[in-house]
Amino acid sequence: MSLQLKLNLMITGLLLSLLALSFYSITHNAREDVRAEIESTSNLVLHLLDAEIIHYSSDFGWLSPGAEGQTSIFRLKNLGNIRHLRIDFYDASGRLRETNKNAYDKTDINQPPQWFVKAMDLSTLSVSQTRKNIVLNGRFLGELVVTPDPSFEMAEVWDDTVGLLTLVAIFFVLMNLFAYIAVKYTFKPVKQIISALTQLETGNFQSRLPEFKQVELKEIGSKFNLMADTLQQSTVNNHRLTQQIINLQEDERKRLAQDIHDEIGQYLTAIHVDASVIFAAKTLVTAKESAKAIGAVTRQMMNTIHDLLQRLRPRVLDELGLSLALAELAHHWRERNSNTLLIHNIANITGCVEETTAVTAYRVMQECLTNVSKHANARKLNIEIKHDEKHVFMEFEDDGNGFDFNQHTKGYGLAGMMERVQGLRGTMHIDSVVGRGTKIGVILPKKSFNSDDKGL
Template structure:
């Protein structure tokens, strides 16, 4: 995995972590706001209902004169969305409610996991009951149940909108980060190209002065290394040419010595040998043989001198072991 891809993944992970933390705190703050609003509405409604109950508790006739399905006229409280208010008669039958049967959250209903994440099922949102006593007689029960579903739906709508903006922001930031990292790593491609050319023996290539401080130092070190290698290569090439010329000169000298010296000796040996073959006196043959012996000794001295010149100096300076290692 390239360093550029790793940086992009790291930044993407940090953005996701930041967005997750932001969503958590948004849901947490919204939950506290909904709880406070529903609780305050419930307390206010209970105070009003207690006042109504107190007003009619001494008069039993209002129940008899009330409509069959409307005792507290709870249908007029349908605009109170945070509370569900219900009145049950003494037999436990629902007489009236501020919620109609058709009323609900058909549209923009939040998912179940979001409702659970709000955590509004705890203390402070439990239902409240009031027993209705008229002239000491139990006539029914009034039940007030906090209902945060409408507020949760509104929070869900706002959260969807915020998450949509966050998603767009996340995509735009990733695109900007990708191009920024790509632009930042563009000099790395230039460095790799220069190293590839150096690998193929092209030491004349130089890196420009990069804007980044770190890459600028790398470029300076690379250029210094390229200068050193180029000079070393030129020196090696010059030394190689000198060695080749010295070898050629040595070969010419050896050829000249072999031709001038050994050639003459061989000619002399040949003449003395012919004299021995054609000679009739033993004294003449001895003189020719003595001359051949002298010439042969001189040839041996010359060959020993030539071999000494051809002998590698490393043998004398380093010894046989190090000389073999150097040769390998």
């Protein structure tokens, strides 16, 4: 069930509850009004009849026959305007002598339906038939019976109720229509948000939301667009970085192949020549000279292979550990860059440091040193490396040229460093100002999240 339908049902239920409460209040008040009206009318009629009886007891002229030849005592036919009461006069023999029931006709009123009559529940009202004995000069003339008749009052209440309920029904329909339109208009942007999310799901990171007028949705739209911008930029950077990594791999393979061809091939050729000389030598001195040359070439070839392997994989990490490997890296860099003052404080990193973390730390420091020597033109470089139980902290600060990070993110060096660090769920912060140097801070976890997951 959609939120829009839920809100409409809630509003409809609330209005129906108000309608039922209003109907109950109307019927309850109407019942009390009917009772009060009938009691008031009954009391008034009885009061007037008492006055008539007193009057007639002193004047017997009223005993003269009427126009129809019958004696009329109370002239009840003249009480036709008393619609809420039925007044009957029975003589001493119990015969009906006078009544006002023919003075009006109920067919000309709008009779309420039976369910409304039952809802009124007039049976609980304390309104009953009233009887009054008529005695004149000690003589019992008959009985006057006053019977409440609430039909006219109920008809009036029914007419009023119908009018009020009609207004309430119109209000109910208009309110529901207004609520439906308002909710539909308010949640119209939801479809746009779902459509934009679907486009993101299919890889269309150019999808954007318009600026909504609603305050709540306006912030959602702004955050969504910011997220889409970030995803799009990240995707572009990843694609570019992947392509650069592929190109760098090909370049590295080409360089390795060239080095092997130029250097190892040259050494092997020299060894082959010296071996041929030994094979063809006629004197021991000549053979020894060639064997000595083979040994020298072999040592040179071993150094070359060691350098090639170092480029592929820093074996010094396995041999010396992370702290000494970083210190050796700094030592060799100082020897090659005597114009830059290098001050380093490398703590003895203890505890279990995973291989991926150690390699990443080594490559990060290697890249930072390479960038300083190639681009920074720095006079001073400070390196501080420390650790705690869970992390390795690295900080590099130089007083060189600096750069605008937003304009230098296309280089593989910084992007590759950041990818390596973020791949281990580490953090990397770069603070650089043109002409005022660069400061790079890196935090690496000693254990990667993959190993943590395996241990769970």
